[in-house]
Amino acid sequence: MIRTASVITHRRPEVTAEALASLLTATTRAGVVLCCGVDELGKHGNLQNLSAPLGEGLGLDVDICFALGGDGTILTALRAYAGTGVPVFGVNYGEMGFLATVDREHAADGWRRALSEDFEVLSLPAIRLLDSHGHSWLAMNDVSINRQQGSRVADLGYSVGPYEVGRVRCDGLVVATPAGSTGYNLANGGPVMAWGVEGFVVSFIAPHSLTARPLVVAPADQVSVDNRSREEAVEVTVDGRPMCLLQAGESMQARFEIGQGTLAQIPGTSFYSRLRQKFGRLA
Numbered sequence: 001m002i003r004t005a006s007v008i009t010h011r012r013p014e015v016t017a018e019a020l021a022s023l024l025t026a027t028t029r030a031g032v033v034l035c036c037g038v039d040e041l042g043k044h045g046n047l048q049n050l051s052a053p054l055g056e057g058l059g060l061d062v063d064i065c066f067a068l069g070g071d072g073t074i075l076t077a078l079r080a081y082a083g084t085g086v087p088v089f090g091v092n093y094g095e096m097g098f099l100a101t102v103d104r105e106h107a108a109d110g111w112r113r114a115l116s117e118d119f120e121v122l123s124l125p126a127i128r129l130l131d132s133h134g135h136s137w138l139a140m141n142d143v144s145i146n147r148q149q150g151s152r153v154a155d156l157g158y159s160v161g162p163y164e165v166g167r168v169r170c171d172g173l174v175v176a177t178p179a180g181s182t183g184y185n186l187a188n189g190g191p192v193m194a195w196g197v198e199g200f201v202v203s204f205i206a207p208h209s210l211t212a213r214p215l216v217v218a219p220a221d222q223v224s225v226d227n228r229s230r231e232e233a234v235e236v237t238v239d240g241r242p243m244c245l246l247q248a249g250e251s252m253q254a255r256f257e258i259g260q261g262t263l264a265q266i267p268g269t270s271f272y273s274r275l276r277q278k279f280g281r282l283a
Contacts, residue, residue: 010069070094141180
């Protein structure tokens with residue numbers, strides 16, 4: 001039974017102000033306590049009836065998380081609740097909304113379904129990224145390693161396990177989960193991986209090579225990326241957010257981790273129908 005819920009919204013509060021008010025009404029009527037992080041209170045002001053945050057930030061003991069925004073907002077929610085089993089119910093208030101459970105015009109029906117637990121859950125894997133300094137990041141969609149603006153092309157070597165696969169001069173390299181394979185990876189000409197497939201894909205951004213091809217990596221294998229440049233650092237981005245620089249001569253490792261995200265889905269939702277619906281709009 002749904003007793004507590006949290007909410008994360010689009011970075012521009014005016015986009016979701018009306019939806020947040022509607023959700024607040026729905027949770028109040030259902031006797032569900034709605035909570036949020038202090039950043040949400042800062043964005044939307046002092047919202048009447050909105051509870052104080054549970055625990056630290058959003059609180060990890062809620063029954064469901066509502067993500068009102070585009071894929072970036074939904075990814076933020078998935079990372080916030082990674083490994084907890086809390087389902088993320090996404091309502092699309094962005095552009096593509098590939099990860100969204102319902103579109104904005106069906107938000108009211110979405111609240112009803114979510115609060116009555118009329119949804120299925122899909123377990124999503126993630127990529128764990130580690131650097132040589134002991135830092136670690138979790139990506140639900142992808143990790144990209146790019147040349148910096150104004151710098152020369154990147155010189156990247158990559159290995160799978162103990163075996164070096166190749167070395168490519170390029171604008172960058174992307175390591176993507178199945179959920180993230182329809183993003184930056186797809187734009188690079190990489191393969192779309194259906195949700196439920198175990199493994200991740202490596203693809204290249206503007207490779208200066210006639211032989212560089214995307215590679216699907218088995219889930220038990222670790223990918224290492226080496227910056228082979230003598231002096232140029234490259235930028236590391238996790239789910240579209242710049243994280244750090246990979247200096248010349250340094251390396252990073254990426255490994256596949258199952259069961260990190262829990263995405264709510266309307267019963268009967270198909271990955272393939274979603275693919276046709278979302279990308280058909282762009283055709």
